[in-house]
Each structure stands twice: as structure tokens, then as C-alpha cells.
Amino acid sequence: MKEKDIAVRREELEKLSTLDLDRILRAELDGDTPNRENILLILSILEDRDPTDPQNRPEGAAEAWNAFVNRTGYPRPIEKPIRKTRKWYVPVAAAAAVVLILLMAVPQTVGAENIFEILGRWTRDIFCLFDIEGTSSNDEYIFETDHEGLQQVYDAVVALGVTDPIVPTWIPNGYILKEMRLVSPNEHTKVYAKFENQDYYIQFVVEIYSVERSNKYTKDDIGALTFDFSGVYYSVVPNGDTWKATWNYGVAECSLVTNDTQQVLCQILNSIKGRATE
Amino acid sequence: MKKAIRNLCLICAMLMVFTMPTSAEESCTYTNRFISSYDSFITVPSGNTLKIWFDVVGNGTMDEIGVQGIWLERSSNRTEWTTVKIFYPEDYPQMVCRNTGIAYDYVTCNVISGYYYRAYVTFYAQDSRGMGIEYDYSETMYIPRPSEPMCLGADPLGVG
Numbered sequence A: 001m002k003e004k005d006i007a008v009r010r011e012e013l014e015k016l017s018t019l020d021l022d023r024i025l026r027a028e029l030d031g032d033t034p035n036r037e038n039i040l041l042i043l044s045i046l047e048d049r050d051p052t053d054p055q056n057r058p059e060g061a062a063e064a065w066n067a068f069v070n071r072t073g074y075p076r077p078i079e080k081p082i083r084k085t086r087k088w089y090v091p092v093a094a095a096a097a098v099v100l101i102l103l104m105a106v107p108q109t110v111g112a113e114n115i116f117e118i119l120g121r122w123t124r125d126i127f128c129l130f131d132i133e134g135t136s137s138n139d140e141y142i143f144e145t146d147h148e149g150l151q152q153v154y155d156a157v158v159a160l161g162v163t164d165p166i167v168p169t170w171i172p173n174g175y176i177l178k179e180m181r182l183v184s185p186n187e188h189t190k191v192y193a194k195f196e197n198q199d200y201y202i203q204f205v206v207e208i209y210s211v212e213r214s215n216k217y218t219k220d221d222i223g224a225l226t227f228d229f230s231g232v233y234y235s236v237v238p239n240g241d242t243w244k245a246t247w248n249y250g251v252a253e254c255s256l257v258t259n260d261t262q263q264v265l266c267q268i269l270n271s272i273k274g275r276a277t278e
Numbered sequence B: 001m002k003k004a005i006r007n008l009c010l011i012c013a014m015l016m017v018f019t020m021p022t023s024a025e026e027s028c029t030y031t032n033r034f035i036s037s038y039d040s041f042i043t044v045p046s047g048n049t050l051k052i053w054f055d056v057v058g059n060g061t062m063d064e065i066g067v068q069g070i071w072l073e074r075s076s077n078r079t080e081w082t083t084v085k086i087f088y089p090e091d092y093p094q095m096v097c098r099n100t101g102i103a104y105d106y107v108t109c110n111v112i113s114g115y116y117y118r119a120y121v122t123f124y125a126q127d128s129r130g131m132g133i134e135y136d137y138s139e140t141m142y143i144p145r146p147s148e149p150m151c152l153g154a155d156p157l158g159v160g
Helices: A003-014 A018-030 A036-048 A061-072 A089-109 A115-122 A148-159 A262-270 B002-018
Strands: A176-183 A189-197 A200-208 A216-218 A225-229 A232-239 A242-249 A252-258 B035-046 B049-075 B082-087 B096-110 B115-127 B130-137 B141-143
Touching: A003 A036, A018 A036, A148 A176, A148 A189, A176 B096, A189 B049, A189 B096, A200 B049, A216 A232, A216 B130, A232 A262, A242 A262, A252 A262, A252 B035, A252 B049, B035 B115, B035 B130, B035 B141, B082 B096
Parallel strands: none
Antiparallel strands: A176 A189, A189 A200, A200 A252, A216 B035, A225 A232, A232 A242, A242 A252, B035 B049, B049 B082, B049 B096, B049 B115, B115 B130, B115 B141
């Protein structure tokens, strides 16, 4: 197409609406022999036109825009984003979690099973009042008790050849020896003694080994309170509704179980060396 | 910056948890309101005779206390075990005691030499409140052949 013809053609096309130009453009593109110059002319004209001019908008655009505005209320004032305030307990909970993890980790480094064991060691005067009196390690041990049942237990232990200070010298008033058994006198000897006071009991067991052994003791799943006195290592644990103490002395493995209070258990242990607390 | 600090704290906490050392306490188990302690072991008084001991102490006097069963197992390599005999209270009344807080006795069995033996024992104690049960394996005992010049119970595999 000559340049003059292009100018004339452009002038004619510019008179048409955007919608008409769009239709002509579609027809050219869908045709078998599209006129390239015509297409370029139309695209040039459309590019020069203002898209915001309502006359240049496609058919139905105005109606669609009005429907959008009515539905959304556009334009809305810009709202400030809501700033979520942190609840006060979030950092407190995070700090508590960190402290708890530290409490779980630290005892391992100091050789304790858990924090309760550390507390038990540090606060033994609260958990278990130990007041060592009487004989020192260099003095000859003399068993003395006012309780007939404890004397019988001591005599049975001595008869097995054990004279070490392992038998308590005191138990609370009201307890009487209900059962004492000496099992397997020729092998792995065991002395079992049970004291009762109505619904309460104190169970004392001494096992004398010919070879190194140890019983398996049931206990609650918390740490043991441990006490070391004159080289004897006492372990005090709860087991359901009972308190249990275990320790070794020479060839003897000893245990003391009661459904009385922990205080009573500790008082009994306290009486093993020296005088009773009462 | 805050996010970086928070992430760092979380990583530190996870590291502490996963690197926390643990220890197995072999001499204590979990709460049992009926059983205070228990143990089983094997002795060899002579030749090919085994004494399988059981020892259970209750929490106070029990209506019944003892073992429900003893499984004697045998192995040639300490890896694969075969049950060679089962002891039940019906056949061995010493396995159960009544109205006491302790059951401590044994059962005997003649065995074939040249093998390892161990016992699997089910302990129990019951009263009006119910019953408590514990399980235990005895240590392994080796019965040497007459031709083997070693002490009874010694381990020819030398692994303890």
C-alpha cells in the first residue's frame, strides 16, 4: 500500500470506534489472507487511544465496572494492618520450657539421675532427719534395743555370722513382730521380718550373698533420695503407697519397706547406728 | 533479628534434648503395689543338676506370692534359645506361698552338659486388692562336658 493510501486508510480507521476496530482486527486475523498493513494500522491506532476513555472500553465494560463497585465498595480507605499483640504468657512459657530442659540436662553432668535427686541430696535435712550419734567407725558396734522383736531379728542375723550394724534399734510404738522367716539356711540366706501395727507394717529383709548379687526393687518412676553415712549408701524411694530403703553392708543386702510415713522410715534408718531419736 | 534469636534458642533446646545422656538402672523397675523385690538365679550343686531359684518379696503380707511359671531355656551359642522344660505350680507346689510376704525356693532339673542355660520366671503376688506381676531372666549358666577342663558355670565363649 502506498504511503498516501496508508494515510487515507488511517484517517478512515480513526473515525471508527474502538469496538469496530476490534471487530475488523478479529476479522483480519481470522481470515485466510490477513492484510498485514491493515492490522498494523489498527494496532497503532488502538495503542494511541486512551484506555480509560469510556468510548475506548470494550462493550459491556461500563456495566461490569459498575457491578464491581457496587459489590465491593471500591475504592475503600486503606486500613492499617492489625498488629497482633503477644500474649504475656508466651514468653513466660518459653522461658519455663528452657529452664525445664536445663534442669533435665544439668543433673546428668553432676552425676545425678535427675533434679529430684539433687534436691534430695541438698535438702536431706528436710526429707530425712539424720542425726548420727553414738559409735564412730573406730568403736566396737554394740546392738542395744528396747524392742523384743528387733532383738529377735538381730539374734537371727548374728546366727548367720553377720555382726555388722544393719539391724534397726528402734521402731515406733505399737509395732510388734508378726512374722520372721529364715529361708535357705545353707545357700543364699535370707532373713525376712515383718512388724505390724493395725493397718501399718514395717518389713525388714536381709539377704546374705555367697556371690555378688542384687535383687530388683520396684519403685515409682522418680529419682531416689540417697544418703551416704560413714560409707554406707542408703537409697530411699517411693513405691506406690509404700516407702522403701535399700543399702548394702559387707556381704549383706538390706531393705526396709513400710506403708507408714517417710519420716518413720528415716527414723528407723537413723536408729541403725547410734541411739534412737526418741 | 528477633526471628534469628528465636530460631537459635529453638536449635539449642533441641540439641540439649537429643544429646541428653541416659542411663539404664538395672536394679530398679517401675511401681508395683504388690511386689517389693524379685530375683532369679541358677546354681549348680553338682554334675548336671540345676537349681533354679526364685525370690520374691511382697509389699506386706500377700494372700498368694510366688511364681506362675519357670521356663528353662537352653542354647549352644547364647543367641538362639530353646525351652527345654516348663515348671508350673501345679506340679511344683513350692512355687507358691500363702499368707506371707516372701517366697524364696527353687526347682531342680537334670540337664545335658555342653550347653548354656537360663530361666525365664514370672513372679506374682496377690491379695484382695488385686495382683502384681514381674518378669525376669536369670543369668546364663554354662554346664561343661565332662571332658572340658573348666570350672562349673564358666563361659567357654569368654564373653562373661
